[in-house]
Amino acid sequence: MLEVTNLRKFVYHFNEGSKEMKYLLGGKGANLAEMTNIGLPVPPGFTITTEACKDYNEHHQYLSDDIYAEMMTHLHILEEETGKKFGDATNPLLISVRSGAPFSMPGMMDTILNLGLNDQSVLGLVQATNDARSSYDCYRRFIQMFGDVVFQIPSYRFEQALTDLKEQKKYTLDTELSAEDLQDLITTYKALYVSASGRDFPQDPFDQLRLSITAVFDSWENPRAAIYRRLHHIDNQLGTAVNIQSMVFGNTGDTSGTGIAFTRNPSTGENLFFGEYLLNAQGEDVVAGIRTPEPISHLEDTMPEVYKQLLDVAALLELHYLDMQDIEFTIEKGELFVLQTRNGKRTAQAAINIAVDLVHEGKLTKEEAIMRIDTAQIDQLLHPSFDEGSLRAATSLATGLPASPGAATGQIYFNAEDAVEAAERGEKVVLVRNETSPEDIEGMAKSVAILTAHGGMTSHAAVVARGMGKCCVAGCDAIAIDETKKVMQSATATLTEGDFLSLNGSTGSIYLGEIPLVETKIGGHFEELMSWVNEAKRLVVRVNADSPEDLEVGLHFWRGGCWSLPNGAHVFPRRPDSARPPNDYRGDKGRTNDCPRPFERDAKN
Known part of the structure; x- marks a missing residue:
């Protein structure tokens, strides 16, 4: 009798895929495959497909032995490619586990970095890198992310422990923590993990991996992802892929870093390289907005060769995809790695300007440019601006980063739940946060504007606000926000929940009280695009x-x-x-x- 074997393929190494396979590999996996095949410096890895996610859901949240065995085959190939061994006590392979839906859902699903560390392998990492501080920093980050994603231990509990230690040591920045400080923090994190989950932190890296893969599949159904799909009309049946990729480390000193760059300005559409980066950091630091990053142009002063290489990568990717790209990158000890590219979220004005410019540059036809513009984006152009006379008389409170253009006025609320309730009462809401997280998605959707004290132009708040067409001011470090007491303070005023605030997302300016809004004048390339529409x-x-x-x-x-x-x-x-x-x-x-x-x-x- 012939033995029946599983003929379905659930796992693809990056060199086996292409950008056309996004429904199977997810957008991130398909683009990692594409970038690998065109020769960009992508850390090696593989993708577990969206079909595996569907299989997982059909089997009632059970990862089948066939899928696990196929994944292990690719993990062994990855070990050969990197010269490292997963879970090894002397030269461990560390991996990231990232979600990747067919359509971009920034921050809505889950990611775990530095997977494969335990009490023994962290010592091997110290030995292999000769860098105790960054090794222990990776371990404490992994415990926090694993606890948050797999066992739903709120991330703020870990952050509070970090804050307490910094206050005790009189530190301002995370980077001031020594290797010894981080070892103490790891002990605190593990005790917190035991207290919250009722179990010891897992030391078997293969248990860590299996739990992390299923947690990412589960995140497809989490409330924030479901809300995002509803808002953006994304099919619930598509599922998410899981990308397993060898880690590169941006937290290994001042010749390392991480950042996000756009091939054009996502707010205006200007053909100018745009982005932000942090030295001695990992990717989540930029996205979460915990530290305010530097403009990407400053990288030319600190690492000119890396900056030039990044410019070349950006130009190649935009020409390859014929669209403005959003690129995530890491620099490890002076070496550039590209971790992701995707068509960048942009404002409506930017979308029109980019589409028309691409026609002028000979990269798109007029018909292709027209099809790049969604009718909902045109509606965003009718968002109002402030009445100039009233604006001159307004009281300025502070200025932050102009993260998403437009003007808005409303009453301030300090968490997503209160923002939703206020909006449902008919109030115009300004969501005020130290930094937003994916859990805030419904509150962001219900608000007319978003203000954050931390984060930059590529933070979660900025990216999601631009995609929604919401006014957003980010990284306003001149204000202090106490989300527990529901108080916001500037140098000249103290505001509490329900007080009125006005924001200009085009300039980053914040004003006290209500400012009347007037009809916006549409400019840029709008009329030219409309003339093409009339022709077609x-x-x-x-x-x-x-x-x-x-x-x-x-x-x-x-x-x-x-x-x-x-x-x-x-x-x-x-x-x-x-x-x-x-x-x-x-x-x-x-x-x-x-x-x-x-x-x-x-x-x-």
């Missing part, structure tokens, strides 16, 4: 005009060539019957039956 398509403008005033507003915006109009007015391309959505009942002459007495105008006339 016949358009129908539909306006719900219940009064002469509504009709005047509709006509005013139509003359401006706008797609998304106030009072429910929209511009839609005329499509064949087979392409129309189910609720679109236009007849042969463009008449509509889905709203009473619509006003229509053919774009050609």
